Amino acid sequence: MSQIRVAFIGLGVMGYPMAGHCQKAGFPVTVYNRTTVKAEQWSQEFGGDFAATPREAAEQADFVLVCVGNDEDVRSVMMGDDGVxxxxGQGSIVIDHTTTSAELARELNEAAHAAGAEFLDAPVSGGQAGAENGQLAIMAGGEASAFARAEPVFAAYGKAWDLLGPAGSGQQCKMVNQICIAGILQGLSEGLALAMSSGLDVEKVQKILSGGAAQSWQLENRAHTMARDEYDFGFAIDWMVKDLGYSLEEAERRGLTLPVASQVRSFYQELQAQGMNRCDTSVLLRRLIK
Structure with missing residues (x-):
């Protein structure tokens, strides 16, 4: 394990613990973060190194892991004189864990190969808790040889991972994930709105529904907090609006109409306009119960 050197670019709520898991697994890790104080804090906590630029972080790395915000954020750390x-190095592998467009994944795949490296788009699911507990689901796109080499790294912070197809396939799978979550959360919000307005005990409702066909991760983990009107944690709606935007653009390119995803995205945009940008995606219930 100690022979594999890792660079981690981006120390947000996901990247910070993911980089820590890599260091704990025995991979010497060098991190880069736009805010240097965060990189210094990570280095003090986990014992790895930090670099002044993405280029510097990547220079000695066998794997460069990226987890930033959106397409433009990824381009900013990948491209240019100071970019990854x-x-x-020749034969190194770039793994982009950011949720981006599939088009960007294909663009980066070409750019990485032109630089003599390999590339995997590998968005994750599991949220902040999954990152902190090393229990993420990893959806990858790229070459099978690169994926096989990356599996020991994935094992540091993942509980499940698979190769879905060529570059861009990981991002397309993540789009499916976000579309499903959006629909489930809207349905859960509407169901809880009815339960609460009817005077039902949400704890009992959640328990009995979890034993039937309505069971879901969202029901298990969010019904209680939604009933308590607690949303200051989890996956921010700002990110879901971004992710669903990529999903809808991809669907449009393929001649598909996604009415539920489109409507739920508009609901999140309403909540953004009310200042709830950083609330968890389960905050949809607030639209129904004032």
Whole structure:
């Protein structure tokens, strides 16, 4: 394990613990974060190194893991004189864990190969808790050889991972994930609105429904907090609006109409306009119960 050197670019709520798991697993890790104080804090906590630029972080790495915000954030750390691809070594692998467009994944795949490296788009699901507990689901797109080499790294912070197809396939799978979550959360919100307005005990409702066909992760983990009007944690609606935007753009390119995903995205945008940008995605219930 100690022979594999890892660079981790982006220390947000997901990247910070993911990089920590890599260090704990025995991979010497060098991190880069736009805010240097966060990189220094990570280094003090986990014992790894930090770099001044993405290029510097990538120069000695066998794997460069990226987990930032959106397409433009990824381009900003990957491209240019100080970007990852300017410092990447021959045969190294770039793994982008950011949720982006499939188009960007294909673009980065070409750019990485031109630099003599390999590339995997590998968005994750499991949220902040999954990252902190090393229990993420990892959806990858790229070459099978690169995926096989990456599996020991995935094992540091993942509980399940698979190769879905060529570059871009991981992002397309994540789009499916976000579309499903959006629909489930809207249905859960409407169901709880009825339960609460009817005077039902939400704890009992959640328990009995979890034993039947309505069972879901959202029901198990969010029904109680939704009933208590607690949303200051979890996956921010800002990110879901971004993710569903990529999903709808991909669907449009393929001639598909996704009415539920489109409507739920508009609901989240309403909540953004009310200042709930950083609330968990389960905050949909607030639209129904004032």
């Amino acid at each position: 691809l300017a410092g990447i």
